[in-house]
Amino acid sequence: MGLRSPSSIDYRFTIRRATADDAELYSRAHVAALHETYAHLMPRAFHEHYDAELPLLTERRRAALANNDVGYWLALDPAGQPVGVVSSGPGRDEDRPDFELHHLYTLSSTHGTGLGQRLLDLAVGSSPAYLWILNENPRAERFYRRNGFQSDGTTALCGPVWHHRPMFRMHRTG
Secondary structure, three states, X not given: OOOOOHHHOOOOOEEEXXXXXXXXXXHHHHHHHHHHHXXXXXXXXXXXHHHHOHHHHHHHHHHHOOOOOOEEEEEXXXXXXXXXXEEEEEOOEOOEOOEEEEEEEEOHHHOOOOHHHHHHHHHOOOOOEEEEEEOOOHHHXXXXXXXXXXXXXXXXXXXXXXXXXXXXXXXXXX
C-alpha cells in the first residue's frame, strides 16, 4: 500500500526488534526525532523537558521493552547509529480496541529513503490500525494518507508535556 516500489527504497538501514539492551539507543533516537519533528511546533520547554528526562525515559523504555504485547523496532544506519523507531500494539482507546501505531519517528537525514515506509510496514503491515497525529504535521499526515489512513473525526488535546496541542486520530480499515 506504500508509495515506494521496492526498487526505490534504500535498504542500507538495518531494522531489528528492540530489546531491553537497546533502551538507551531507542530513547536517544526517539528524543532526537521529537526535536527534529516538532522544532517548528513546540516551545523550547518541550525540548528541554525531553533532554532532562532522557535518563528516566531510558529506564521506562527498558521496562516497556520487556512487554511482549507491544512491538518496538529500532532502525540503525550503516555505522550502527539509531535513526528511527517505531512501536505498535493493542489499541489503548476504549472506542478503538483494534491495533494501534503508538509512534513512528525517523531522523530527518533519512527522509525520502523509504525508511519510514519500511518501519510502518513492519509494525502494522496492511492490517487495520489507528494512530494519533499532532495537528500541523503535514508531512506525517501525507505519509499516513498515502498508506490508507483517514481522519476518523476524533480529536483531543495532548497533555501538559505536549503543551496541550491539538491532535487527531487516523484509522485504516485494512
